Amino acid sequence: MAKPLSNAKSGPAKRSAWVYRAPAAPPLSDLFKDAERRRTAFRYHVTGNLKNLLDLAVHFGLKAVPASLCSAAGARLGTFVIPRWHRSSVKKAQKNLKRLLPDATEEERDRVLKRSWQNQGRIMTEFSIVGRLARRAVWHGLHHFTEAYARGPVIVVCMHLGNWEIFAPKLVELGLAPSANYTPPAGRARAWIARRVRRKLGYGLLPPGKDGVRPALNILKEGGAISVFCDEGFAGKIRGPFFDRPPQLEGNLAVVVRLARLTQATICPCYVLRSNGTSFEGFTLEPIVLPPEDKPGERLMDDVVLLNSVIEPVIRAHLDQWYFLDNAL
Incomplete structure (x- = not known):
């Protein structure tokens, strides 16, 4: 979702709203221009397309593989690739674990870090088999979704734990079919795959950034449902949860409560945990109905602090499965 715009002269500092712009494709004629333009065009049209073909081949090839093997391959890939070619991310994760698990031993934090690498690798390969994984999951508290949706609009607040993608088929099955705001991954093939998978699962896709706020507001005003992640890394930095930092209004925590206030929507927090390999459990927490206020915005x-207090303990308890562990605090 978008960053909130700053209107007040006092209070927490807020930046301007983020607007997503897809990378522009250089014209083919640039292959015959100056050296810099040739390199840019070659990376896009030649090496970029070779990488796109590889991504597509891997994605569709994994669909034919047994789920356990597909996921295990990702775990091996994560533990091999991340410590070798993402060392700055590893250092950030180690620093975060020291801060968030101060009473743990070095060996205990190291085991958490290695499980994080495995989970990140599994997520990448499991994107090909999300539907199969969702059918195997064990679900808890789904009545919170259906009861809240019967009363009015719903904001499903998900968390980047386990493999969060498997919640989509269950939400669709329950009749919510929420629209989700998301930023396309880097790489044209990966962006196409992500969009295709999510649409096949039944999700509506909202424009990234500021452009998604108005459509989300309209959906809620019509009594529909949207999905927003309030734990987020933006430009390599963790914006939510706060983790004992001063609360601020830049991220999706503020976006969600503003949308809920404008539409009287119920906030339904949920998350998915990996219990073992390709076994998952999905949890829906008690819905949040924001307390009344005498003056709008007071x-x-x-x-924001209330919503943070719900999601932060869950993430603290499962740092080994949290996607943004390697972002900066």
Whole structure:
């Protein structure tokens, strides 16, 4: 979702809203221009397309592989690739674990880090078999979704734990079919795959960034459902949860409570945990109905802190399965 715009002269500092712009394709004629333009065009039209073909071949090839093998291959890939070619991310994760698990031993934090590498690798390969994984999952508290949706609009607040993609088929099955705001991954083939998979699962896709706020607001005003992640890394930095840092209004925590206030939507927090290999459990927490306020906006920071207090303990308890562990605090 978008960063909130700053209107007040006092209070927490807020940046301008983020607007997503897809990378522009250089014209083929640039292959015959100056050296810099030739290199850019060659990377896009030649090496880029070779990489796209590889990504597509891997994605569709993994669909034919047994789920356990597909996931295990990802775990091996994660533990091999991340410590070798993403060393800066490893250092950030180690620093975060020291801060978030101060009472743990070095060996205990190291085991958490290695499980994180495995989970990240599994997520990448499991994208090809999300539907199969969702059918195997064990679900808890789904009545919170259906009861809230019967009363009015719903904001499903997901967390980047386990493999969060498997919640989509269950939400669609329950009749919510929420629209989700997401930023396409880098790489044209990967962006096409992500869009295709999510649409096949039944999700509506909202434009990334600021452009997705108005459509989300309209959906909620019509009594529909949207999905937003309030734990987020933006430009390599963790914006939510706060992890004992001063609360701020830049991220999706503020976006969600503002949308909920404008539409009287119920906030339904949920998450998925990997219990073992390709076994998952999905959990829906008690819905959040924001307390009344006498003046519009007077509880904004209190609302943000309230929502943070729900998602932060869950993420702290499962750092080995949290996708943004290697972002900077």
